[in-house]
Amino acid sequence: MNRKKITKAALSGLVAVTMVPAMAAPLVANAESESKSSIINVVFTDENGNNVGGGDQWVDADGDGVFKATELDLPEGYELNGGGDYFVKDGKFIISVKKINKGTIINFTFVGVNGESLGGGDVIVDKDGDGIFNSSEIASIIPEGYKNDSLLGDFFVSEFENSSNVIALKKIYNSTIVNVQFIDENGTVVGGGDYFVDEDGDGIFNYSELTLPEGYELIVTGDEFVDTEKTYEIVLNKEIEGTIINVVYVDEEGNNLGGGDFFVDPDDDGIANYSELDLPEGYELIVTGDFFVTPGKSYTITLHKITEEETAAATLVVRYVDQENGNEVVLEKTYDDQVGPVGETATYIEDVVVPEGYELVQDIEGIAADVEYGQTKVMYVFVTKTAQEPTQPGDEEEPNTPAEGTEESEQTDGTDTGVAMSLAGVFGTMSAALAGMVALLRRKQK
Structure with missing residues (x-):
């Protein structure tokens, strides 16, 4: 290989290496942008629309x-008039x-x-910008030891x-302590105790x-x-708070699930x-969050x-x-101690349990099976009776003795002639086979 070929090979390798990051980077950036968020269109309106x-x-x-x-960038100088969650798929909001x-x-x-001066000062009121303030908003600048009894309630800011x-x-x-017991219109006690009253000491x-107890x-x-x-x-009266609205509940197929009037x-x-x-039993909200209330x-x-x-036993x-x-x-053995979700x-x-008097046909150490919850599975293990069954009393075999009045035809020395004859036959056969093998070997040597 000459110098030109070596240089060409090196440049080719360099190009291949530098192209890999250039191709991979856009793919990674694109994957990140796809999973980052979604684009929606928003129109912001004030309280007058x-x-x-x-x-x-x-x-x-x-x-x-x-x-x-709260994820939205609001127009400068404005804040949310409500809130809640929204589905991205709705597109425009x-x-x-x-x-x-x-x-x-x-x-x-x-x-x-008596008209004597007790001071005064500036106070910031109407922070919600509705043009109205309450007398309680000036409590912070009232001198200690005094109370405001002459300006009570809501007032237009423009008047002041x-x-x-x-x-x-x-x-x-x-003040003086008096004991009070609060009851409702049915005579049921709903609260009470000792209270400080008569701060001006005039006996009234x-x-x-x-x-008062909350809600009365x-x-x-x-x-x-x-x-x-x-x-x-x-005696107190139960206080009704909030706004009454009518609600009709439907399922995802549009079937009426009831409803009624609710205080919200x-x-x-x-x-x-x-x-x-209050939702119907067995149902849950699909959309959550806040919504604007219109009475009626x-x-x-x-x-x-x-x-x-649903759960069941396997x-x-x-x-x-x-x-x-x-x-x-x-x-037959039944196992049903496992309970779980249907479908799983x-x-x-x-362990294998071998019945008494039997033995396994196949040598197995245990039983393993998968069973669906709510289902029953049957498995078979094959057994056979053992070769030697237990004997019962009285089943012993009688000894083989000659019948009375008969004599043995031959005298023996105690050797079982049946066995001896069988062995003689075996040895005779083996001797004949051995003679044949010797003759065969002699032919081959010639």
Whole structure:
């Protein structure tokens, strides 16, 4: 081989080596992009239905076909107005968002019941941006030892902007303990105990000062004189919270599964969760998450039937059969201690049990068989009676003695003549065969 051929061979090898990574890299990158996520189209709308942005977005990073609204990139200055899970296959989605509001600053001036100044300051209210604030939002700037009794409830922010807002505060005095027992309209006790009341020390307290059991509301309101020796029995009414909606359940084939009216959205934010619904027994939700609540609206919800796993025993029957006696079953053993899911398989490994008085036709050490749960499998092991059966009393053979009145025809020395004659015949035959072999060898030598 000359120098040109050596150089050509080396260059060919170099080209082959450098081409492998170049071809493999795009394949790996493509595989990663296919499993990474899916593209969906999203349109974002505000609370009035106005389009505030959208477009194509990558979602479903784990590739399970479902994504959450929290995976989306929202328009700047907006936040989700709800949420939940969605199927990627639906393709195009309209997602409700609301404008982020950091609140409004309002200034308040506090005075006492006699008009004396108690200070004041700025406070941020209406952080949800709905234009309304509650008097509880100013609690953080109320001076210690005072309470607000003059400005209670919800108010429009616009009424307090750019104005001097004066609030009269009441001094808090040492309160008094009274005992209260709450009962419902049927007379059933639903709560109670000792409560601090009458913070201003005027000997009068209001029912609104009491902390009620959750889910109940006052029937009678107003003031009461303080009596520390008395137990106050106060009747409450069961409070109905949330929104009533009608639900119709159907299975995956559209068959009606029942339904009815349900209370949902207990916090009255206009959003309910499917988990708040009571489902028909034996069914489960296909779609989970939140949904918008419209009072009086009927919702059709598709459910999936829950199939319980059926279990059963796997049964193995081993029959020991005597073929020489008309296939008689002389022993049968049943094994059914393994239980599992129908359709799957159990494995039995058992010892051979040889019936008494029998022996195996074939030499086997054990029995192994696979049996489906819920099924019965029969196996046969062939046996035969043992050559020497146990003798019973009285079965012994009588000795071979001459009949009475007869004499032996020949006198012998104790040798069994039958055996001796047989041996003589064998030796005679062997001698004849040996003579023939000697004659044959002599011919060959000549």
